[in-house]
Amino acid sequence: xxxxxxxxxxxxxxxxxxxxxxxxxxxxxxxxxxxxxxxxxxxxxxxxxxxxxxxxxxxxxxxxxxxxxxxxxxxxxxxxxxxxxxxxxxxxxxxxxxxxxxxxxxxxxxxxxxxxxxxxxxxxxxxxxxxxxxxxxxxxxxxxxxxxxxxxxxxxxxxxxxxxxxxxxxxxxxxxxxxxxxxxxxxxxxxxxxxxxxxxxxxxxxxxxxxxxxxxxxxxxxxxxxxxxxxxxxxxxxxxxxxxxxxxxxxxxxxxxxxxxxxxxxxxxxxxx
Numbered sequence: 001x002x003x004x005x006x007x008x009x010x011x012x013x014x015x016x017x018x019x020x021x022x023x024x025x026x027x028x029x030x031x032x033x034x035x036x037x038x039x040x041x042x043x044x045x046x047x048x049x050x051x052x053x054x055x056x057x058x059x060x061x062x063x064x065x066x067x068x069x070x071x072x073x074x075x076x077x078x079x080x081x082x083x084x085x086x087x088x089x090x091x092x093x094x095x096x097x098x099x100x101x102x103x104x105x106x107x108x109x110x111x112x113x114x115x116x117x118x119x120x121x122x123x124x125x126x127x128x129x130x131x132x133x134x135x136x137x138x139x140x141x142x143x144x145x146x147x148x149x150x151x152x153x154x155x156x157x158x159x160x161x162x163x164x165x166x167x168x169x170x171x172x173x174x175x176x177x178x179x180x181x182x183x184x185x186x187x188x189x190x191x192x193x194x195x196x197x198x199x200x201x202x203x204x205x206x207x208x209x210x211x212x213x214x215x216x217x218x219x220x221x222x223x224x225x226x227x228x229x230x231x232x233x234x235x236x237x238x239x240x241x242x243x244x245x246x247x248x249x250x251x252x253x254x255x256x257x258x259x260x261x262x263x264x265x266x267x268x269x270x271x272x273x
Contacts (some may be wrong), residue, residue, distance in 0.1 A: 005220035121171030
């Protein structure tokens with residue numbers, strides 16, 4: 001995505017039209033547009049030809065090609081491709097590079113904070129026909145994603161969840177107690193905020209599907225929102241859509257408090273004891 005945006009900036013800065021760029025590669029203008037929108041991979045020979053067409057210098061060209069070659073390398077999640085849905089691959093990539101993550105969860109604890117037992121219980125229910133080997137690989141993928149929270153440059157994570165999440169009995173009382181302990185522990189970290197929307201607030205602006213908001217350090221990358229459907233997902237990067245989700249997250253957080261959220265977590269932990 002970053003390289004595609006830079007290609008577009010270089011083309012426009014050089015005053016080259018989509019049609020002229022396409023002629024240089026002997027392809028259709030749509031191919032150039034798709035390269036700039038990161039809808040296709042960047043082939044090094046194509047990149048070299050375009051950069052020469054745009055008048056880029058040798059150093060800039062070498063640096064760009066190095067980045068293009070790095071971008072073509074598979075991420076760590078590639079080894080889980082047998083159990084990773086195609087529509088979720090982009091999510092894991094975005095999650096790994098985000099500076100800020102803001103999530104709304106009406107049904108389950110967010111994947112980045114799930115314990116192994118809680119994750120296994122959810123995935124067992126979600127994939128009832130999976131083999132034990134596939135189930136363990138799905139659990140392994142979910143736990144592997146959590147490593148980003150332990151990095152020195154860990155992103156900030158702000159979770160807004162419904163109190164209903166904590167009442168939904170997943171895996172039994174012991175699993176729930178362990179999961180709530182994990183949430184209480186995570187809430188003490190400076191990079192993590194956990195807000196629990198209590199039952200008594202009633203209807204509110206965000207009570208629909210779960211979503212995750214991503215913000216990145218790279219100025220070329222727009223803010224992105226991800227939301228799930230029964231059999232797939234949707235990614236929003238248009239500003240009105242992103243702003244609507246961000247405002248909903250802000251409004252929901254105002255319905256909670258740090259002390260109130262911890263009180264709910266501690267109360268329910270005792271109930272599961």
